[in-house]
Amino acid sequence: MPEKVETGVTIRQKKGGKIFLKPARPVSLVMLSSGLDSLYALVKLLTETDDVVLVHHVHIINNENRHEIEAKRTRQLADWCRAKYRDFRYSESTINHKGFKGFGFDIMSVAFEAGMVCRSFYEANDYPVSKLLTGWCTEEESYPGRSPHVKAVVVANCFPYEPPKFFFFDRVTKMEEARYLPPALVRMSWTCRRPVISEGGEAEECGKCPSCEVMEPIHLMFRTKPIIEKRL
């Protein structure tokens, strides 16, 4: 979990007399999955801003059996970005919905943990995380009416502290994200929702889930198939 982060702070006072700390640079939290959307947000943040960056990955355990390969690839992506661009704080947590027939939207689990990260950050630093970034691309339409609930989950876990502002860079297509990113990162990503796990523990893309369908032209362009990965 985020501990104290040295950003340089100044002490400010509101008109009502309330004293608060203001960081010298914005603090941005990216909820990094192993897919292209959040990776695009992270790379833009690292290369186009001087924000202090926090990166958090949620192990979402459910009946789709994708959490191990997602965690492995996410760590590889984070290591690559840290070495190539600049340093950031990395943390992980786990939500286990294994055995549930319905396990809800990933974004709700991610929002819940984002709120926890922001809360933890505030308690360590006495000021809030400035911005929260998750992935978003044009192919994935937001479920109607869901957005207020996502924000409510983040706010609930931050309470009574100030929640972060939701922030998105320009919303582009998955292919535009892939073209923006270094090819090595595109190849390192993992996007299949329902990997086929062999008896030997190897994960292979199913080629049939909605994510695999969207990624098909990108896989062809970047020659990322077949992807077979040993169990962690």
Ligand SMILES: [Zn+2]
């Ligand atoms: Zn798939």
